[in-house]
Every structure is written in C-alpha cells, then in structure tokens.
Amino acid sequence: MEGAYRLTHRGEAPTTVEAPFEDVTRGVINAVLELEELSGRKLLDGENIISPTQHETGVDIYISTSSAGGGLQMMVGGVVKSMTGESAQRAALGAGAIVMDVLASNDGRLYHEKVQRIRQLRPDMILLSGGIDGGTVTHVVELAEVLEAANPKPRLGINYKLPVIYAGNKNAREPIKERLGEITDLITVDNIRPTLEEENLQPSRDKIHDLFMEHVMAQAPGYKKLMGWTDAPIMPTPGAVGEIIKKIAEAENISVVGVDIGGATTDVFSVFERQFNRTVSANLGMSYSVCNVLAESGFNNVARWVPFNMDETDLTNRIGNKMIRPTTIPQSLEALIIEQAIAREALRLSFVQHKEFAVHLKGVQTERTISDAFEQTSSGETLVNLMELDMLVGSGGVLSHAPRRHQAVRMLIDAFLPEGITQLAVDSIFMMPQLGILSTIHPKAAVEVFEKDCLIRLGTCIAPVGKAKSDQVMLEYEFILPDERIGGELMFGDLKLIPAPFEPVRVRLTPGKGLDIGAGKNEVLETKVFGGVVGIILDGRGRQPFTLTDDTDFRVQSLMKWSEETNEYPQLEAA
Numbered sequence: 182m183e184g185a186y187r188l189t190h191r192g193e194a195p196t197t198v199e200a201p202f203e204d205v206t207r208g209v210i211n212a213v214l215e216l217e218e219l220s221g222r223k224l225l226d227g228e229n230i231i232s233p234t235q236h237e238t239g240v241d242i243y244i245s246t247s248s249a250g251g252g253l254q255m256m257v258g259g260v261v262k263s264m265t266g267e268s269a270q271r272a273a274l275g276a277g278a279i280v281m282d283v284l285a286s287n288d289g290r291l292y293h294e295k296v297q298r299i300r301q302l303r304p305d306m307i308l309l310s311g312g313i314d315g316g317t318v319t320h321v322v323e324l325a326e327v328l329e330a331a332n333p334k335p336r337l338g339i340n341y342k343l344p345v346i347y348a349g350n351k352n353a354r355e356p357i358k359e360r361l362g363e364i365t366d367l368i369t370v371d372n373i374r375p376t377l378e379e380e381n382l383q384p385s386r387d388k389i390h391d392l393f394m395e396h397v398m399a400q401a402p403g404y405k406k407l408m409g410w411t412d413a414p415i416m417p418t419p420g421a422v423g424e425i426i427k428k429i430a431e432a433e434n435i436s437v438v439g440v441d442i443g444g445a446t447t448d449v450f451s452v453f454e455r456q457f458n459r460t461v462s463a464n465l466g467m468s469y470s471v472c473n474v475l476a477e478s479g480f481n482n483v484a485r486w487v488p489f490n491m492d493e494t495d496l497t498n499r500i501g502n503k504m505i506r507p508t509t510i511p512q513s514l515e516a517l518i519i520e521q522a523i524a525r526e527a528l529r530l531s532f533v534q535h536k537e538f539a540v541h542l543k544g545v546q547t548e549r550t551i552s553d554a555f556e557q558t559s560s561g562e563t564l565v566n567l568m569e570l571d572m573l574v575g576s577g578g579v580l581s582h583a584p585r586r587h588q589a590v591r592m593l594i595d596a597f598l599p600e601g602i603t604q605l606a607v608d609s610i611f612m613m614p615q616l617g618i619l620s621t622i623h624p625k626a627a628v629e630v631f632e633k634d635c636l637i638r639l640g641t642c643i644a645p646v647g648k649a650k651s652d653q654v655m656l657e658y659e660f661i662l663p664d665e666r667i668g669g670e671l672m673f674g675d676l677k678l679i680p681a682p683f684e685p686v687r688v689r690l691t692p693g694k695g696l697d698i699g700a701g702k703n704e705v706l707e708t709k710v711f712g713g714v715v716g717i718i719l720d721g722r723g724r725q726p727f728t729l730t731d732d733t734d735f736r737v738q739s740l741m742k743w744s745e746e747t748n749e750y751p752q753l754e755a756a
Contacts, residue, residue, distance in 0.1 A: 186626040188634035191610065192216040197403075204403035206410075209245075230410050242622065245411050246614040247404075248418040253277055253393050254336065256304045258284035258328075260311035260320040265349070267538070268373045269310040272348070272382040274459045276389040277420020279446070284327065286311075286320045292327065299331035306343065306392055307333065307365075308385060309357070310373045312350030321349045322356045329360045335396070342366040344392045348373045348385045368392070380542055390414055413622050419448050421617030423459050425631060426450040426574070428620045430457075432628050435571035438597070440528060441613070442577035444468035444507055447527055449535035453564040458539035462531040467524060467579050468507030471500050478526035485729045486522035486595065488740035488753065489515075514752050517584065521592055524579045528596035536565045567600040567724075568646065568699060574636070576608040587678075587749045590639050590715045598724050600646045601699035602710055605639040605718075638683040640713030644720040647696035649673050655721035656698065657691040676743045677719040681712025718747065 192215030197207035210228055217224050223238040224231060231239025255278040259266030262285035273280050281302050284295055299307075307328065311321030328345065335343045345365040347357050354369055361367045370384040394414050398404040408415060416424075422441060430437045430452035439450040445466040450459045464473040475483060480493045499519060503509065511517040541562050575581070575593050583589045589607050599605075612635040620627035645655045651673055659668040660679060667679055690706045692698040700706040710717060730736050744750050 185633065186629040188612070188630050190216055190219040191612075192219060198401060204406075205247075205401065206403045206406050209407065209410075232410070232412070242412040243410050244413045244615070244618045244622070245407060245415050246418045246421045246618050247398065247401075247415050252279055252419065253389075253417045254279050254281055254302075254305050255308060255389075256280070256282050256284065256299065256302060257308045258310065258324045260286050260324070260349075262288050264377075265310045265312070265374050267540075268380050268382070268542075269308050269348070269385075270538070271380075271458060272310075272373055272385040273308050273389065274461060275382060275420070275423060275457060276386040276393075277417030277423065278389065279419075279461050279463060284324060286323060292330075295327045296331045299328065299333050303334060303336045304343075305336055306389070306396070307345045308389070309345060309347050310349040310385075312353060312372075312374075313377060314351050314372050314375045316350055316352075318350055318353035318356060321353050322360070325357045325360045329364065332364055335400075341396060341400075344368065344396050346370060346385060346388050346392070366396070378542065390416060390420070393417060413618060416618045416621075418614045419459065419461070421614040422448065422576075423450050423457065424617035424620050425613045425627060426617075427452060427457050428617075428624055428628055429572075429574075429631065430455075432624075433571075436566075436569050437572045437574065438532075438565075438570055439574040439613075440531065440576065440580075440597075442467060442524065442527060442531075442575075442579055445470050447531040447577075449531050451535065451539055451565060453539070453566060453569065456539075456564055458535070458564065460531070460535040460538050462527075462534050465527045465531050467520070467527065467577075468503055471503050471523060471527075474523055474527045474530070475500050477530055483519075483522050483526050485736060486525050486740070487518060488737050488744060489518075490733065490737075491519070514750065518750065518753075520579065521583070521588060524592055525596045528592065532597055536563045539564045567598070567603075568697070570599055570601075570603050572604040572606065573597055573599055573642075574606045574608065576611055576613055581607050581609055581611060585749065586637065586639055586714050587747055590642075590718060591743075591747055591749050593639075594642050594644075594718065594720060598644070598727055599642050600644055600724055601697070602708070603642045603644075604711055605642055605713070605715075607637050607639060608635050609637045610635055638711065638713040640681070640683075640715040640717055641710045642718045642720055643690065643698070643710070644722075644724065645671075645692045645696040645698050646724050647692075647702065649693065649696060649723055654693045655696060656693060656719060658719065659689045660717070661687040671719045671721040673721055673723065674739065675719075675721045676746050677721075678716050678747045679712075679719070680716040683711055683713045685709040686712055686717070715747075 192212045194208050194211035198205045213224050230243050232243055233241055255273045257269035257273050259269045266283050266285045270280050270283055281304055333343045343365050345361055345367050347369045349372055370388050371381055373385055398415055426437055426439045437452045441448045443466050447462045447465045464470045484491050511520050573593055580589045590605055593605055616627040616631045653673045654670050655673050656671040688710050690698045698706050
C-alpha cells in the first residue's frame, strides 16, 4: 500500500542453538533463505546478511529477539517484599526476564535458606534494591551479605562473574561494593525507589538489556556472530512483546491488556494510567506445565466450561498425555473443547496473578512511618480497571490458531470477563516480538504493520456490570448498521452475537436497573463501537463473582446455548 508499511513475506526455521549444530546463526540463515525464495530478493552473501541494501539486494536493518536457553532468568531482592521487592520485580519483568525468586528481609526465610536458594537457582543475573535514597542502609547491606555468602555462579558459562545490578539507596553503594565488588560483576544504577512516592524503573531495565547482551547471550553458541549482524541490541522475546503493547497503547491513547499463552508460561501485559506492567505465570501453560493448571484451578473449574459430562480420571489422563507429548494438537472436537476449557483456566489464573501485581505504589499516601511500612505485607490497589479497558489482545497457539475465531473470542471473554465496552483481537502470526524490537527504532512502521497485517480484529464485547436477578433485563440496545437497525433486549444469563465488520457502528445502550455499561449506573450510553471478523458480542451473564451453576444439566444446557448463539462449535450443534 502506497505510503504505508506492510508485512510482505515471512519465513520460519527450527532453532539450531542446541546440538548437533550449537550455532544459533544456522537457524537464522535457514529462515532468511526461505525469505529469499519467497521474496525473490537476494539477502545473503554466503553466510552473512547483506546490510545495508546494495543495488536492490540486502536489507536496511536486521534486528533480533531471543528466548533461547529458557530466556533471561533472574532473581531480585528488596528490603520490603511488597515495596522495593515488588518494584525490582516490575523492573525485571518489564525487561523480559523470568523472575525465579524474590529475596527480601521480611520474606520469612532464615539466613541459610536464602543462601541455599541462591546457590540452587543459579540465575543469569541478580537485581538488588532496597531503601529510599538517604534512608537506612542496614537492611540492604544484610541482603548483600547473603549474596556474598552464597557466592553465586552463573547458569551459563564458567569464565565470567555473575552480573549483579544494584539499584537501591545510594548511601549504601560503598558497603555493597565492599561485599560484592570482588566476587560478582557489580553494576550500580539509579535507585528503583528513590522515594516512597516515586518508582524509577527505566535505568534498571536498560542495564538488564545491556547485561543480557554482554554476558548471557555472549555465552550461548553462535550469539557473538549474531550480535555482529544486528542493528539494535538483541532483546529477550517477552520484553519485545511488552514494547509493542506499550506502543499500541501510546499510539491510540488507550488502555490495553495483552496475553501470550505458551506451552510452559503465560505472560500478561497491561497498560493502565500510562503505567506498564508484565507478569509471568511460570507454571501455567498448555503443554509442559498443563498439569499445574489442573492442580491450581481444580477439576470443577475446568469441567464447568465443558458442555458434556466428564470424568475426573479421564481429564487427568488427557492432561498427562499432553504433558508427555507436548507438541500434539487435538484430533477430535471433544479434545478441542477440553483443551480450550483448560486454556480458559490458565488465562484466568494468570490474569488474577497479574491484577495482584499490577498495583499502585505501596507506601504512597499513607501516614505510616518507615518502620510501619516495613511490616506491611499486602499490595496496594490494583491498576487493572476492566471498565476502563479499551482493548484485549491474545496471542499464543491456543488463541491465535484456534480453528474458529469465535472460539478465541469465547476464551478471552470467559477468562478475562471484560466490563463495559472492550475491543477483542488476536495476533494471528505471532509477530509481536519482532515488531516490538522494531518499535524501538521505527515506531511508525512497527505499529502500522501490527495493526494492518498481524492484528486480527475479532470484534467488541459489551457487558453490563452490577448486581442482577435471573429474570432481569440487562441491556436494551440499538445498533445502526449500514443496511439496517438492530435493536432488542439482553436478558440475564444470555450471550448474543451481532455480526458486523470492522468499522464503526453507532449504538445506543440502556443498562438495566442498577447496572453500568460505562457511563455510570443507570446511565444511557450513545457511542460508536467496532465490529470484526466475529462481530459484536453482548454478554449478559454478569461479572465478578462470576459463577456457573452446580446443576450439571442446567450448566450443560447453558453452555450449549452460548455456544450456539456465538457460533463457537457448529459441529457440536449439528450433533
């Protein structure tokens, strides 16, 4: 398209970071060779990428993300677990790390237990924080002494010292250096929490990226050669996904929640009040950790999404087989329904964890002393306000590659329970990491390609919120489509699908008594909403606490009705 950036070709190849190749660049070259064939453009000179372009050959820039070796694995430490500990965790997660553990002075573990934990985990790097600038140094120095006693060794490589980033009270820098300067590669950056009212995460995140390149990636086979090709620092894959989520929120001035559900982990990203947060649910995935989803949710929570009777032993066996053979895909409609029921619970649990972590700064606007704050253990009020959520974006095989887009819609709505008016979308080809790192050097190109070529606009969910009775009208609606007007009532417990393409649709929404659709309780809302490849979904089932009846027959009847209304499983309806 003239004047716009578009994705024209994409190639894929298996990674070659492990034996027998042990050279990550081999896989990159194989993928680039596929691009050469698809595009008809010469991109390689032998085993080197041609850059910059030369006479209609080569590329202007080459960029890369990486999750090889299990990604970036970190430990973080803070004086108070729910304050500087949480801030350090936000810094590491936002940089794309998996946080293996959080050390804190008040985490309840004995000295030797902390030492043993550090030695056991062997992280790629450690982020140490604690104390406001000018405050006491005692507790953060005690954490440094724990690290000193552990004398931690890196997971990858034997010829370098473990990187430790100190981002705490500036008055403690010298004592920290005395204890860790010789045995670790100690780097000091600005305090993560210079005051109780301020959180300064960017210096720590930037340094994590730098050290990821210098230390972690330098130990992986072939990465030194790969780093010689790149025009921007290699970024951990989850960190890159976070970048595109932030850019979308910024470009459209909206609140966004993104989720990437994988085989071992589920990552949730959010931007509310211009604050970015990311969480990793390390044991909630669809293959390698699928057994943990069942353990945490319980059989009943999975079974409630299945429109037929299911034996607990049968479910356990199915999940066990998936864990043994993680790359298999459902071969029957029944297996697909069960897999998508499990996905709902993995997404729900991950989002619960995210809401508990994405909070306003702990300690702000309180009348407590520093010693009082030390004893605080609960988090502040969550930033996640579903009534303010504008867009929910899903990624990962079970969402992006669902046989029908209608199934992806149902999984997102059932798991996240969006409130008011929320756009729904999926990343169809998992390009968010690549576009995320592209956004750091060319934001316009990244956002345009994401919106035009990667984002599948599913539609919009409209869900009234408030206490409702079983026979209550939840919503009166009128949609003005190009060729017709559609109006009616949404009753409690119903789902309705109104097919509409991705274009603005004028709508008048009148919530039922005591309910809110986004303008306030009992307030009529006239606005524009967007359709999509599925359409506009009206959800009258109520919100938190959302429950499905224990009456099996009625539950199955309800699920069948919802499935039929949303065109989720046409084969099931035919049967």
